[in-house]
Amino acid sequence: xxxxxxxxxxxxxxxxxxxxxxxxxxxxxxxxxxxxxxxxxxxxxxxxxxxxxxxxxxxxxxxxxxxxxxxxxxxxxxxxxxxxxxxxxxxxxxxxxxxxxxxxxxxxxxxxxxxxxxxxxxxxxxxxxxxxxxxxxxxxxxxxxxxxxxxxxxxxxxxxxxxxxxxxxxxxxxxxxxxxxxxxxxxxxxxxxxxxxxxxxxxxxxxxxxxxxxxxxxxxxxxxxxxxxxxxxxxxxxxxxxxxxxxxxxxxxxxxxxxxxxxxxxxxxxxxxxxxxxxxxxxxxxxxxxxxxxxxxxxxxxxxxxxxxxxxxxxxxxxxxxxxxxxxxxxxxxxxx
Amino acid sequence: xxxxxxxxxxxxxxxxxxxxxxxxxxxxxxxxxxxxxxxxxxxxxxxxxxxxxxxxxxxxxxxxxxxxxxxxxxxxxxxxxxxxxxxxxxxxxxxxxxxxxxxxxxxxxxxxxxxxxxxxxxxxxxxxxxxxxxxxxxxxxxxxxxxxxxxxxxxxxxxxxxxxxxxxxxxxxxxxxxxxxxxxxxxxxxxxxxxxxxxxxxxxxxxxxxxxxxxxxxxxxxxxxxxxxxxxxxxxxxxxxxxxxxxxxxxxxxxxxxxxxxxxxxxxxxxxxxxxxxxxxxxxxxxxxxxxxxxxxxxxxxxxxxxxxxxxxxxxxxxxxxxxxxxxxxxxxxxxx
DNA sequence: ATGATAATAGAAAACGTTTTCTATGGCTGT
DNA sequence: ACAGCCATAGAAAACGTTTTCTATTATCAT
Numbered sequence: 177x178x179x180x181x182x183x184x185x186x187x188x189x190x191x192x193x194x195x196x197x198x199x200x201x202x203x204x205x206x207x208x209x210x211x212x213x214x215x216x217x218x219x220x221x222x223x224x225x226x227x228x229x230x231x232x233x234x235x236x237x238x239x240x241x242x243x244x245x246x247x248x249x250x251x252x253x254x255x256x257x258x259x260x261x262x263x264x265x266x267x268x269x270x271x272x273x274x275x276x277x278x279x280x281x282x283x284x285x286x287x288x289x290x291x292x293x294x295x296x297x298x299x300x301x302x303x304x305x306x307x308x309x310x311x312x313x314x315x316x317x318x319x320x321x322x323x324x325x326x327x328x329x330x331x332x333x334x335x336x337x338x339x340x341x342x343x344x345x346x347x348x349x350x351x352x353x354x355x356x357x358x359x360x361x362x363x364x365x366x367x368x369x370x371x372x373x374x375x376x377x378x379x380x381x382x383x384x385x386x387x388x389x390x391x392x393x394x395x396x397x398x399x400x401x402x403x404x405x406x407x408x409x410x411x412x413x414x415x416x417x418x419x420x421x422x423x424x425x426x427x428x429x430x431x432x433x434x435x436x437x438x439x440x441x442x443x444x445x446x447x448x449x450x451x452x453x454x455x456x457x458x459x460x461x462x463x464x465x466x467x468x469x470x471x472x473x474x475x476x477x478x479x480x481x482x483x484x485x486x487x488x489x490x491x492x493x494x495x496x497x498x499x500x501x502x503x504x505x506x507x508x509x510x511x512x513x
Numbered sequence: 514x515x516x517x518x519x520x521x522x523x524x525x526x527x528x529x530x531x532x533x534x535x536x537x538x539x540x541x542x543x544x545x546x547x548x549x550x551x552x553x554x555x556x557x558x559x560x561x562x563x564x565x566x567x568x569x570x571x572x573x574x575x576x577x578x579x580x581x582x583x584x585x586x587x588x589x590x591x592x593x594x595x596x597x598x599x600x601x602x603x604x605x606x607x608x609x610x611x612x613x614x615x616x617x618x619x620x621x622x623x624x625x626x627x628x629x630x631x632x633x634x635x636x637x638x639x640x641x642x643x644x645x646x647x648x649x650x651x652x653x654x655x656x657x658x659x660x661x662x663x664x665x666x667x668x669x670x671x672x673x674x675x676x677x678x679x680x681x682x683x684x685x686x687x688x689x690x691x692x693x694x695x696x697x698x699x700x701x702x703x704x705x706x707x708x709x710x711x712x713x714x715x716x717x718x719x720x721x722x723x724x725x726x727x728x729x730x731x732x733x734x735x736x737x738x739x740x741x742x743x744x745x746x747x748x749x750x751x752x753x754x755x756x757x758x759x760x761x762x763x764x765x766x767x768x769x770x771x772x773x774x775x776x777x778x779x780x781x782x783x784x785x786x787x788x789x790x791x792x793x794x795x796x797x798x799x800x801x802x803x804x805x806x807x808x809x810x811x812x813x814x815x816x817x818x819x820x821x822x823x824x825x826x827x828x829x830x831x832x833x834x835x836x837x838x839x840x841x842x843x844x845x846x847x848x849x850x
Numbered sequence: 851a852t853g854a855t856a857a858t859a860g861a862a863a864a865c866g867t868t869t870t871c872t873a874t875g876g877c878t879g880t
Numbered sequence: 881a882c883a884g885c886c887a888t889a890g891a892a893a894a895c896g897t898t899t900t901c902t903a904t905t906a907t908c909a910t
Contacts, residue, residue, distance in 0.1 A: 177660045177662070179631070225628060226629065227570070227629070228630045229566045229567075229569035229570045229630075229631060230566075230570050233564070238566065240609075247595065248585075248591055248594045248610075249591040249592045249594065249815070251588050251591065251798075254585055254588065254590075254591040255586045257612075258584065258585050261585060261610060262612065265611075265619075270611070270626060270630075272577075272609050273585075273594065273610040274598060274602075275598045277599060288562065289607060291562060292562045292563065292564070292565045293566075294516070294564060294566060323514050324514055435802075461588075461799070462798070462802055465772075465803065466802065467804055478586070
């Protein structure tokens with residue numbers, strides 16, 4: 177069955193489509209009360225709703241904001257997506273969520289598709305930005321679309337010169353380390369994310385500086401790399417456990433790492449936090465239900481999602497938003513003497 | 514800057530826009546190799562991508578599938594969303610995710626907006642279907658849009674006569690109860706969801722039938738209602754604990770209920786599963802990390818998402834898909850003697 | 851009265867595609 | 881040599897809107 181269009185409404189109300197259009201867009205143009213009433217009644221009766229494709233075509237922009245994430249089933253991105261969809265909705269936008277499944281090619285592809293949809297803007301959290309060849313391709317695509325007014329906001333810009341909304345990763349690494357130092361720890365290890373990923377690098381740098389400032393001797397022996405997963409954390413912790421004898425605490429670059437690392441520690445019959453304290457960055461729901469519940473630096477994901485939308489909708493030319501974090505104290509850190 | 518359109522391509526290649534259109538849609542229409550090559554080169558050079566709004570307008574349908582969920586940050590829906598977006602993508606569709614924030618009015622609103630976008634279909638998991646007045650309104654909207662070919666698939670149809678993809682809730686309730694019975698339990702309590710919600714009712718019915726069949730006397734004393742949340746499970750369990758003295762196991766209608774209930778039990782100094790066994794329905798990630806890890810009937814959420822997309826894309830007139838579940842054995846159930 | 855302005859309304863062009871319809875030249879079979 | 885067909889191509893209409901431009905009254909100040 178054919179959809180009802182503005183023509184049907186105009187016919188039923190006995191006016192021109194121009195008048196109908198003016199009424200539904202309630203543009204500042206005088207329309208007699210009588211016609212307005214007739215049109216409104218006709219719309220009601222026909223259950224007319226404007227065809228958005230046609231509106232977009234004419235208006236030259238769409239009310240959609242694209243969000244590209246690594247994995248929408250990951251609660252980390254779920255929270256971000258929630259912030260994005262809710263804020264978008266508040267501002268009269270809709271969000272198109274794309275999940276790359278951790279394949280950067282997909283991020284490129286989705287970016288292209290969203291561009292075809294002429295979306296208002298794209299929020300990038302596909303995590304492909306740390307793949308070098310991909311980064312180049314994306315840069316090109318970005319530059320090209322920029323000319324046509326496509327807005328981009330990255331949630332982990334990996335050092336690229338694009339608008340972003342994120343936490344200060346350096347500060348994050350520094351703060352969790354300082355937290356431990358303040359509680360009497362001196363032999364503090366750090367399990368990082370991948371070596372070449374910007375986020376990891378910054379967090380590790382923060383750790384190192386905190387150690388240095390406290391007058392503790394820094395050693396690469398105390399650092400182990402992982403891939404931000406539980407398994408990675410587990411393995412990295414094993415390495416640490418075998419190399420470092422006197423450690424009293426471990427910083428993990430994210431919650432997953434620490435959850436994995438804790439199971440490695442427990443396997444050895446050690447107690448947390450009595451024998452080894454843990455702190456991480458992220459504050460996923462899992463952190464709360466871990467055993468013991470994790471003390472962690474919370475990243476306001478919901479807020480980041482909202483701010484990213486704001487960044488896209490507001491018409492500023494350059495955006496760099498750093499959001500605040502705070503340490504959530506639970507039971508994985510022991511205060512020494 | 515103005516977007517490059519099919520006209521620019523046609524001009525550069527020195528052909529008509531008709532020819533360009535035929536090539537990009539590679540429709541079965543003979544085009545000389547030479548022109549095809551020229552056009553392809555022009556497209557490449559201009560980085561031309563068709564304007565999808567225009568395509569939709571002309572083709573009368575969009576390549577978007579709408580998904581309305583209660584809360585996208587809830588991992589339960591995150592998994593569904595993942596299935597939806599990935600399957601949609603495989604089939605050349607894009608998914609528009611809307612999160613109602615548990616407000617049924619929003620479901621109605623999103624439904625309307627998606628309709629305005631003339632999406633291919635809508636997957637309903639907004640959870641508003643159990644609100645009576647809302648259900649009526651939605652029915653009307655559904656009936657209206659149905660005439661225009663909008664496909665709907667519900668993930669919890671609440672007894673409505675619409676296409677659906679879901680588990681057999683009755684069987685689910687029955688199976689978890691039988692699991693307990695097989696392991697020697699006789700005094701089994703059940704913490705249900707809300708009284709008037711279809712899903713709850715079915716699961717409870719399954720429990721009752723399993724009890725009856727085993728020749729165990731059924732009593733409403735053994736049943737307590739909650740609202741599917743942790744807090745609800747906690748409260749309901751308190752009630753049970755005070756009323757029922759000899760219970761050895763509790764079935765929960767979902768994971769959250771059981772996680773809440775377990776904390777109530779632990780508070781009384783009882784051990785799980787030594788003193789009381791627990792089983793639930795859902796198998797969220799949290800179930801795995803609960804203390805102890807939960808034995809639970811897993812709902813294949815990812816698969817449900819995929820099947821829902823299939824249901825929308827395939828052109829059947831009536832759809833009723835029941836997906837399989839299986840019990841994931843962990844450590845919350847004790848086998849008696 | 852008269853020209854100017856304001857209020858109201860519709861016709862028509864435009865947005866960027868797809869598709870139907872028409873046109874042309876060459877080939878085929880008789 | 882001619883009707884019919886095939887391969888190739890473009891013109892133009894259509895999709896459902898918004899917006900610009902033009903037209904008609906009514907009102908107002910002079």
